[in-house]
Amino acid sequence: MINITKFIINDLIKNWILLLYTALLLLATLGFFLLEGQGDKAILGVLNLTLLLVPMITVIFSTIYYYNMYEFLILLMAQPLRRRSILGSLFLGLVVSFGLAILAGLGLPLWLLHPGGVSLVLIVVALLLTFIFIGLALFVAVWLKDKARGMGMALFLWVYFVLIFDGLVLLMMYNFSDYPIGKIVLFITFLNPVDLGRIMVLMQTEAAALMGYSGAVFRQFFSEWRGMLASLLIMLAWSLCPAWLSLRMFRVKDL
Numbered sequence: 001m002i003n004i005t006k007f008i009i010n011d012l013i014k015n016w017i018l019l020l021y022t023a024l025l026l027l028a029t030l031g032f033f034l035l036e037g038q039g040d041k042a043i044l045g046v047l048n049l050t051l052l053l054v055p056m057i058t059v060i061f062s063t064i065y066y067y068n069m070y071e072f073l074i075l076l077m078a079q080p081l082r083r084r085s086i087l088g089s090l091f092l093g094l095v096v097s098f099g100l101a102i103l104a105g106l107g108l109p110l111w112l113l114h115p116g117g118v119s120l121v122l123i124v125v126a127l128l129l130t131f132i133f134i135g136l137a138l139f140v141a142v143w144l145k146d147k148a149r150g151m152g153m154a155l156f157l158w159v160y161f162v163l164i165f166d167g168l169v170l171l172m173m174y175n176f177s178d179y180p181i182g183k184i185v186l187f188i189t190f191l192n193p194v195d196l197g198r199i200m201v202l203m204q205t206e207a208a209a210l211m212g213y214s215g216a217v218f219r220q221f222f223s224e225w226r227g228m229l230a231s232l233l234i235m236l237a238w239s240l241c242p243a244w245l246s247l248r249m250f251r252v253k254d255l
Contacts (some may be wrong), residue, residue: 001085004076007113008093012065018101021057025050025105030113039114040205043122047201050106050126051194055133056158062094062137063154067147087250091138091243098130118204125197128235132193133158135242142250165192193238 012018032045069090076086106126136157144150169188171227189195 001087004086004089005096006093008090009096012097013095013100017057017061018097021061022101022105025053026109029109029245033109033113040118043114043118043193043201043205046106046110047122047198049199050122051129052162054102054126054129055194058098058130058133059137059154060151061156062134063141063150065094066090066138066141067150078182083251084247087142091134091246094134094138095131098134099127102126102130118201119202122201124232125200125235126233128239129193129197132235132242135239135246136236139242139246139249142246142253161192161194165195169195190234194236195231196231196235200228231253 005237028049029046032042032049033039035042073086073090077083102123107123137154137232140153141150144153169185172188173185196219
């Protein structure tokens, strides 16, 4: 398993898309801080870019990479290797490679230009979103053998978590604006790791004061260490569940 993981990491770190992804994160982060000047405004710009770009690149690249490696995986299964070890090596290789890209392209400039708690939370959120969407990509790719259908489903998941889910929540808040639904919205947020990551970062900035009643509920929850711990545990669950499901499915699937 270790040797397969090393091979995948060596293959990925030489991939021009991953190198371009790292450079884009680095240049964008530096650009926000040079243009905005103020730390919190730059953090919000980096946050919006991270929540849009990281899930999209991660889920699309991971899905394509699985389909491109399909024949290699079939060859590995002809060896005395467990299926779980083969897919686990692929998952670990993607996680390590994209994790290094996040740390180099996002973590390093953030920590140098704006060291503090909000930067640390943003880096952790970016890493967790990377793990989550790699797991979702592998789940979709293992579930759907057809590459076109798999890519369509991966793109749909990205659009759903980044765009559609927010629209549904806003529609609910508009229709039930006369009722105190702040706590309900808080729990609904747990169903979307992208929104949960956004709120975790926003609650560490001055922008939290502009979010009204719902923002007050969120701030009361996320300002306490128990709230942050619960949020991290939920994000970790989001990170592990798709990967675990894909491993179970891969183990019994007729390839």
